[in-house]
Amino acid sequence: MTDSDFPSHHDVLVLxxxxxxxxxxxRLSADTDRSVCLVEAGPDYGPDSPxxxxxxxxxxxxxxxxxxxTEPAPHRIRxxxxxxxxxxxxxWHTWGSEQDHAGWAARGGPDWSAAGLEPFRQVAVERMRLRAIPDAELSVWSSGALAAAAELGYPEVADLAAPGVGPGYGCPPVNAIGDLRWNAAFAYLNPARDRPNxxxxxxxxxxxLIVRAGVVQGxxxxxxxTPRTLTADTYILTAGAYGSPAVLLRSGIGPADHLSELGVPVEVDLPAVGSNLTDHPCLVLPLTPTAELNAALARKEAAGELYASQVALKAASELCPEGGWDLHLLPTAGPPLFGSLPPGEYEVGIAAFLMSPLSRGSLRLRSADPDVPVDIDLALFTDPDGRDLAVARDGLRLAAELAASSALKSWATPAAGGDPAALGDDELRSRAGTYWHPVGTCAMGTGDDAVVDPEGRVRGVANLRxxxxSILPTxxxxxxxxPVLAVAELLAERLIRG
Ligand SMILES: Cc1cc2nc3c(=O)[nH]c(=O)nc-3n(C[C@H](O)[C@H](O)[C@H](O)COP(=O)(O)OP(=O)(O)OC[C@H]3O[C@@H](n4cnc5c(N)ncnc54)[C@H](O)[C@@H]3O)c2cc1C
Known part of the structure; x- marks a missing residue:
């Protein structure tokens, strides 16, 4: 089909x-009577992995x-x-707590509870071909980390991606066939690419979006x-936690004061667009590997079998409510995530991720020009009472306990530079990374802090979801x-059902 033949109108545009x-x-194109167009800024490498x-x-x-x-932003790439x-x-795949989903259900109804999402989680697990990690794939560091967690009395968890699972340790299942990353395009689009609709x-x-009187026109x-205008009966924005609020703001849907400052005509005053940005912050306990560990990792890498992290421990800080977990501890050992090391040397440490942070950031436009990068402020460790930093410090303490276990201490020793848990607040903030899990910038709900309703419909706009x-409220x-896959499955189903 040439460009000029390409229909500019579809039943549904997925953006x-x-x-x-x-x-x-x-999901939506499974009904051959519905024409669907999927629009993506990046390349399409097609169905075949070669x-x-x-x-x-x-x-x-x-x-x-x-x-x-385009500028260095290692903790917020997408x-x-x-x-x-x-x-x-x-x-990696893990699943949240009953309380997480109870909070979503309080805003969105029972479909958003853990039980309501369960059938959709299961479909996603199957589609993405999640597989367990066999013992043979583990590095000596990962095997040591499993033994260390057992030594400290944590329970073993068979499937970290299953619901209703409390604190404990294990190897999160991965969406990979062997070492082939089975991405969402393979999983979902390959079976659908041949559909004429x-x-x-x-x-x-x-x-x-061109919005007039609460209706998207194109x-x-x-x-x-080449500039083009596409039209549809229904528009579904799926541009991610940074992309979707940016498109809404450029379209005049967002906080009126912010839009007015930029000279963007206000179509719908929705103050919550771009606020409530939440990610899991991370601090690392660095360790110095022994020569034996470096050698074992080198052998694993030479065999093409080295994964930097294979083990997760759901742990509870001193501030965590009884029976829950508010930390992921990840013992890692592999090529450095950032920078480089000489051949045969590896980066080893235990990362502590805050899993229920209170700090909230925001996304704002610097300009109405889509070519100007947006302003993303993750605002990690900025909650007024400093609870997030307190949990992070405790996470570093628990990481140090793990490192000091008999299963791990013979493989790596504390790195020079002292105990990071003892560092000042500003120094810890400057060392913060993330888990790359931004959410919340177009939060689902029914109150003024919501951008979309429980169906994903944008408040105040008739034909836009x-x-x-971005719609995960926490x-x-x-x-x-x-969770994103399960929610997308759920809302596709609800849209189909009408
Ligand atoms: C480095 C990294 C590691 C991660 N590791 C894990 C992990 O191990 N396990 C896990 O569960 N999660 C992980 N995540 C998080 C997970 O990938 C995200 O939660 C998930 O991809 C979010 O899905 P999404 O559809 O919201 O956004 P995305 O998957 O990011 O998709 C958004 C799409 O919209 C496109 N887009 C954006 N703006 C526009 C525009 N203006 N026009 C056209 N297209 C646009 C983008 O190009 C992109 O293809 C990781 C993320 C990163 C970045």
């Missing part, structure tokens, strides 16, 4: 071809190709490729340098890909 966008496009860049297929590494960020961040992420427009960036896109990580105590 953003990431994790949620792939689910929506696949056509993909090798790094994006390798589940052992976190690739940095095909990302939006992918720009069909398949979205599932093409560059860690492939599904079009995929890659290399096409959404600039803004969407302005840039298709490889948002379905992606970050669950889990990695976010599986």
């Amino acid at each position: 953003g071809g990431g994790v949620a966008g792939c689910v929506l496009a696949a 056509n993909w860049p090798q790094t994006m297929l390798d589940a052992r590494v976190l690739p940095r190709d095909e990302v939006w960020e 992918a720009k490729v069909l398949g979205g961040s599932s093409c560059i992420n860690g492939c 599904l079009s995929i427009l890659s290399g096409t960036t959404v600039h803004r 969407v302005e896109v840039d298709q490889g340098g 948002v379905v992606d990580a 970050v669950p105590a889990a990695n976010t890909q599986l």
Whole structure:
């Protein structure tokens, strides 16, 4: 089909071809009477893995190709490729607590509870081909970490991606076939690509929606340098926790004062757009590997079997409510995430992630010009009472306990520079990383702090929905890909049912 033949009107436009966008496009196009067009800014490498860049297929590494960020922003990168961040992420899966989902259900009704999401979680587990990690794949550091957790009395958890599982340790299942990263484009679009009613427009960036009197009239896109307007009966924004609020703001949907400052005409005054940004902050206990550990890791790497992290421990800080967990501790050992080391040397440490942070950041436009990067303020460790920092310090203490276990201490020793848990607040803040799990910038709910209703419909706009990580009202105590997949499955189903 040539560009001029391409229909500019569809029943549904899905705007953003990431994790949620792939689910929506696949589910909605299953009805051949519905024409669906999936629009993605990045490239489409197609259904066959040999056509993909090798790094994006390798589940052992976190690739940095095909990302939006043009300036160094290691803790808030996101992918720009069909398949979205599932093409560059860690492939790990865990699931949140009953309380996380009870909080969502209080805002969205029973479908948003753990029980309501369960059938959709199960479908996603199957589609993404989650698999367990066999013992043979473990590095000596990972095996040691499992033994260390047992030594400290933590319970073993068979499936960290299952619901109703409390604190404990295990190897999170991964969406990989062998070491092939099974991304959302493979999982959801491959079975749908041949449908005549599904079009995929890659290399096409959404600039803004044209909104008049509370109805979207069209969407302005840039298709490889050519401006176009596409139209649909229903528009579904799936551009992710940073992309979706940015498109809404450029379209005049957001806080009126912010839009007015930028000269963007206000179509719908929705103060919550771009606020409530939440991610899991991280602090690392660095360790110095012994020569034996370096040698064992080198052998594993030479065999093509080295994953930097394979073990997660759901742990409770002193401030955590009884029976829950508010930390993920990840013992890691592999090539450095940032920077480089001489051959045969590896970066070893235990990362402590805050799984229920109170701090909230925001996303704002610097300009109405879509080519100007947005202003993302994660505001990690800024909650007024300093609870997040207190939990993080305790996480570092628990990480040090793990490192001092008899199962791990013979493999690595505390790195020079003292105990990070004893560092001042500002120094700890400056060392903060993230789990790359941003959510919340178009929160679901029914009150003034919501952008979308429990169906994903944007408040005040008739034919517009948002379905992606941005609508999760709080970050669950889990990695976010599986929750996003489950929510996308749920809302696709609800849209289909009408
Ligand atoms: C480095 C990294 C590691 C991670 N590791 C894990 C992990 O191990 N386990 C886990 O569960 N989660 C992990 N995550 C998080 C997980 O990948 C995200 O929660 C998930 O991808 C969110 O899905 P989404 O659909 O909201 O956004 P995305 O998957 O990011 O998709 C958004 C899509 O929209 C497109 N887009 C954005 N703006 C526009 C526009 N204006 N026009 C057109 N297209 C646009 C983007 O290019 C992208 O393809 C990781 C994330 C990163 C970045």
